[in-house]
Amino acid sequence: MHQSENDTFIQNGCDYFWEIVTRMQKSANLEPIKVACTKLVPNKPSYFGEEFHGKLSKEREKELLEGKVGRYLVRESFANSCLHMYTLAFNYNNTIRHIKLIFNPETNKFRVDSYDKEYSTVQEIMTDIIELFSSLKEICISERKKSYWKPHSFKMVSYKYPKWCDHCNHFLLGFFNQGFKCEDCNINVHQACQSTLVPCSKTVVSMHKLSKRVIKY
Numbered sequence: 001m002h003q004s005e006n007d008t009f010i011q012n013g014c015d016y017f018w019e020i021v022t023r024m025q026k027s028a029n030l031e032p033i034k035v036a037c038t039k040l041v042p043n044k045p046s047y048f049g050e051e052f053h054g055k056l057s058k059e060r061e062k063e064l065l066e067g068k069v070g071r072y073l074v075r076e077s078f079a080n081s082c083l084h085m086y087t088l089a090f091n092y093n094n095t096i097r098h099i100k101l102i103f104n105p106e107t108n109k110f111r112v113d114s115y116d117k118e119y120s121t122v123q124e125i126m127t128d129i130i131e132l133f134s135s136l137k138e139i140c141i142s143e144r145k146k147s148y149w150k151p152h153s154f155k156m157v158s159y160k161y162p163k164w165c166d167h168c169n170h171f172l173l174g175f176f177n178q179g180f181k182c183e184d185c186n187i188n189v190h191q192a193c194q195s196t197l198v199p200c201s202k203t204v205v206s207m208h209k210l211s212k213r214v215i216k217y
Helices: 005-025 060-066 122-146
Strands: 071-078 085-092 093-106 109-112 156-159 180-183
Touching: 060 071, 060 085, 060 093, 071 122, 085 122, 093 122, 109 122
Parallel strands: none
Antiparallel strands: 071 085, 085 093, 093 109, 156 180
């Protein structure tokens, strides 16, 4: 083997290796990672750890979370100043999302708005949230796979005007029953062209409503 061929072989092997590594990283379960606040936060609640950033501008929040999938932080809420109520911000699928976070001093635990389950730590909440979003993603993929291509619904037609086959582009000959027209996608073809066509462009989609299975925070 010549040197150039050997170099090409090694390069192809390296490319294949990194492709495998990349696929493994994408398929690995996403773990929530807190964005630790590195400065002293005035009047920081004792029940929070490094994930609490106090008052945080939208610009600074975006700077801390943008492009960092799985990262999360807690800040004071812009919308209200209720006691023990905060905003949990996190990056999932490169989109920054927000959830109302509530601390219950009676149980010394956290919960999110419109959800009764309580958690000992914010990390536990984030683990559940990521699992939920991942499940919803799998549901969407599953529903998408349930969509399938349907066959054409051809009906013999007598055209009043000259017509050409939409498949082979040849003239549909005759005075009566010159060709076949799909009742769904309106394609016009010769009888001989029916067997070589791609499936109908009108897809049949599952009627299952995903909205019933989505939990909104």
